[in-house]
Amino acid sequence: MKYYLIAGEASGDLHASNLMQGILQHDPQAQFRYFGGDLMAAQGGELVKHYREASFMGFWEVLINLRQISKNLNQCKRDIMQYNPDAVILVDYPGFNLRIAKFAKQAGYKVFYYIAPKVWAWKESRVKALRKYVDKLLIIFPFEVEYFKKHGINAVYQGNPLVDSLVEADRDETFVKSNELSDKPIIAVLAGSRVQEIKHNLPVMISLAEKLQAYQLVIAGAPSLDMSVYEPYTKGVDVKIVFGQTQELLKHSVAAMVTSGTATLEAALLNVPEVVCYKGSLVSMLIAGMFIKVKYISLVNLIMNREVVKELVQFKLNEQTLFNELNSILPGNLGRDKMLASFDNLRAILGTKGASERFAKEIVNALGK
Numbered sequence: 628m629k630y631y632l633i634a635g636e637a638s639g640d641l642h643a644s645n646l647m648q649g650i651l652q653h654d655p656q657a658q659f660r661y662f663g664g665d666l667m668a669a670q671g672g673e674l675v676k677h678y679r680e681a682s683f684m685g686f687w688e689v690l691i692n693l694r695q696i697s698k699n700l701n702q703c704k705r706d707i708m709q710y711n712p713d714a715v716i717l718v719d720y721p722g723f724n725l726r727i728a729k730f731a732k733q734a735g736y737k738v739f740y741y742i743a744p745k746v747w748a749w750k751e752s753r754v755k756a757l758r759k760y761v762d763k764l765l766i767i768f769p770f771e772v773e774y775f776k777k778h779g780i781n782a783v784y785q786g787n788p789l790v791d792s793l794v795e796a797d798r799d800e801t802f803v804k805s806n807e808l809s810d811k812p813i814i815a816v817l818a819g820s821r822v823q824e825i826k827h828n829l830p831v832m833i834s835l836a837e838k839l840q841a842y843q844l845v846i847a848g849a850p851s852l853d854m855s856v857y858e859p860y861t862k863g864v865d866v867k868i869v870f871g872q873t874q875e876l877l878k879h880s881v882a883a884m885v886t887s888g889t890a891t892l893e894a895a896l897l898n899v900p901e902v903v904c905y906k907g908s909l910v911s912m913l914i915a916g917m918f919i920k921v922k923y924i925s926l927v928n929l930i931m932n933r934e935v936v937k938e939l940v941q942f943k944l945n946e947q948t949l950f951n952e953l954n955s956i957l958p959g960n961l962g963r964d965k966m967l968a969s970f971d972n973l974r975a976i977l978g979t980k981g982a983s984e985r986f987a988k989e990i991v992n993a994l995g996k
Contacts, residue, residue, distance in 0.1 A: 628654055628656070628657060628658070628712075628713040628714065628991075628994055629657075629658045629659075629660070629710065629711070629712040629713050629714075630647075630650060630657060630658065630659050630660075630712055630713065630714050630716055631659075631660050631661065631706075631707050631710055631712040631714070631715045631716070632646075632647070632659065632660075632661040632662070632663060632667065632715075632716045632717075632718060633661065633662045633663070633703065633715075633716070633717050633718060633720065633723070633724055633727060634661070634662065634663040634664065634667065634678060634718040634719065634720060635662070635678050635718075635719070635720030635723055635724070636678055636719070636720060636820060636821075637664065637678070637820040637849060637850060637851055638719070638820075638888065638889040639663070639664075639678065639718040639719045639720055639742070640663050640664030640665065640666045640667055640678060641666055641792055642718060642719075642741070642742060642788050642789075642792075642983070643661070643663055643666075643667050643716075643718045643741075644663075644666035644667045644669065644670050645788055645791055645792060645983035646716070646718070646741060646788070646983050646986060646987055646990075647659055647667060647670040647671075647672070647987075648670055648983065648984075648987075649983045649984035649985075649986065649987025649988070650987040650990065650991060651670070652984060652987065653987055653988050653991040653992075654991045658672060659671060659672025659673070660672055660673045660675060660706070660710050660712070661673070661674060661675065662674075662675055662676045662678065662699075662703060663677070663678060663718075664677055664678050664679075664850075664851065665677075665850065675702075675703075675706055676699065676702070676703075677851075678851065679851040679852075680699075696722075696723070699723070700723065700726055700727070703723075703727060704727070704730050707727075707730075707731060707734070707736070708734065712736065713737065713994055714736070714737045714738075714739055714990060714994055715727070715728075715731040715736045715737070715738050715739070716739045716740075716741055716990065717738065717739070717740045717741065717761075718741045718742055719741075719742040719744070721744035721745075721750075721753060724740070724744075725744065725753060725756050725757075725760075728740065728756065728757075728760040728761055729756065729759075729760045731760075732759070732760040732761070732762075733760075737762050737993070737994065738760060738761050738762050739761070739762060739763050739765065739990050739993070740757065740761045740763075740764050740765065741765045741986060742765070742766075742767055742788075743757065743764055743765075743766045743767075743771060743775070743782065744757070747770075747771065747774050748929075754775075754778045754780070757775075757780060758778070758779060758780055762993070763783060763989065763990070763993055764780055764782040764783065765782070765783050765785070765986050765989060765990075766782045766783065766784050767784070767786075767787045767788060767789075767982070768784075768787070768926075768929070768930060769784060769930070769976060769977075770929075770930065770932070771784065772784050783986070783989050785982050785985035785986050785989065786977065786978045786979065786980075786981065786982030786985065787892075787977040787978070787982055788982045788983045788986070789889065789892055789893060789896060789977075790896065790977055790978070790979070790980050790982060791980050791981065791982055791983045791984075792874075792893075793874065793893075793896055793897060802872070802875050802876075802879055803879065806845075806867065806869045806872075807867070808843060808845065808867055809843050811841065811842055811843040812841070812842050812843070812880075812881045812958070813842065813843055813844075813845050813876070813879050813880040813881065814839060814842045814843070814844050814845070814880060814881065814882050814883065814884070814953070815845055815847060815876050815877055815880040815882070815883040815884070815885075815894075815899065816829070816832045816833060816844050816845065816846040816847065816866070816883070816884050817846075817847045817873065817883060817884065817885040817886060817890045817894070818832055818846065818847075818884075818886050819849070819886035819888065819890075820849040820850075820851060820852070820888075821849075822852065822856055823907070824886050824907075825849075825852075825856060825857065825860070827906035827907055828886050828904050828905065828906050828944070829846070829857070829860045829861075830860050831904065831906070831944055831945065831946060831949060832844075832884045832904060832949070833846070833860065833861065833864050833866050834946045834949075835884075835946065835949060835950055835953065836864050836865045836866055837865075838946075838950050839950075839953075842881070842957075843865075843866075843867065844865075844866045844867070845866065845867045845868070845869060845876055845880070846861070846866055846867070846868040846869070847868075847869065847872070847873040847876050847877075847890075848868050848869060848870035848871070849870075850870065850871050854868070873890070873893070874893065874897060877893065877894055877897045877899045878897055878899075880899050881899075881900075881957065881958055882899065882900045882901065882902075882953060882956055882957055882963075883899050883900070883901040883902075884901070884902050884904055884949065884953060885901045885902070885903055885904065886903075886904055886905060887903050887904070887905040887924045887925055887938070887940075888926075889926065891903050891925040891926050891927050891936065892925075892926040892927055892930075895927045895935075895936070895970045895973055896970075896973070896974060896977070898967060898970055900936075900956035900957075900962075900963050900966045900967065901936050901956070901966075902936065902937050902939060902949060902952045902953050902956070903924065903925040903927075903936050903937065903938045903939065904939050904944050904949065905924060905938070905939070905940050905941070905944065906940075906941055906944050907941070923938060924938055924940060925938055927973060930973060930976060930977070931969065931972070931973060931976075935966060935969040935970075935973070936966065937952045939952065
């Protein structure tokens, strides 16, 4: 069968690639075409547009790029019609994908939505579109089952695919030597995968280099970006940067500063105590504050329904507050042990590996019927 997938960011590329791998287990003749990234390309098929050409974040950023977004939407619609797939699989990325869901459903295609929009956090009106234009909604957080059921959608939960993506290898000296790192304990700096996130968050994070001289700060370079994005902020600062090795970096780190997103859950699953940081443009954050209705911004706290990791958002994120919170979870401090115990509970809630393959089976079986 023919599958058309759409992922609009690094995390979507990761989960879509694992889903494709699972589909191939149940449909060895599967053919793929997609908007996505390098990880999806590694699974075969044809990449139509890379997510780095189509990823815009924040209200203001979206507004000033509306013309390009419209062009991308039209290109995607034309390409779907030309390819004529058996299934359209939308991976997260709701601003774009919900428009494609409506188009694809009205055009007669079978529509699957993998990793539901976070409608429980904001824009709950999107539930209507999911109910109307999506044939099967595949969700990755256990608390979403009851939420969508309440809204008349029998969503499918098969575990969290991030568990499938965790690096198996133990810590070793190869990582340290190959990246020319020192013998000092590592604090990982995950400043996001978009230029806007890095612009607002990275300067505050690496400002701690002077106060943490017993440690080395190492930035996880986003795979969709290059050194030129980071250089304006790192020049003259004692930090290192490694690309394409985020999980390896986390496994070698004693703690992390993490921009809110999938990476907060990734760090927790890898047992790395963290402080969650998030700054955005003032306009975008003011508008977001009017609509976001959840208590927490990090996936860790949302899943646990309590504050496990400290969240420093917008004006609360500054050099002193970040230093205080990070210091409280470094080795030898009680806050660290408490957080690690909570991470054990989190892993138990999210369950075992194999979620990507189980979700893939749901899709293939649904098409068979």
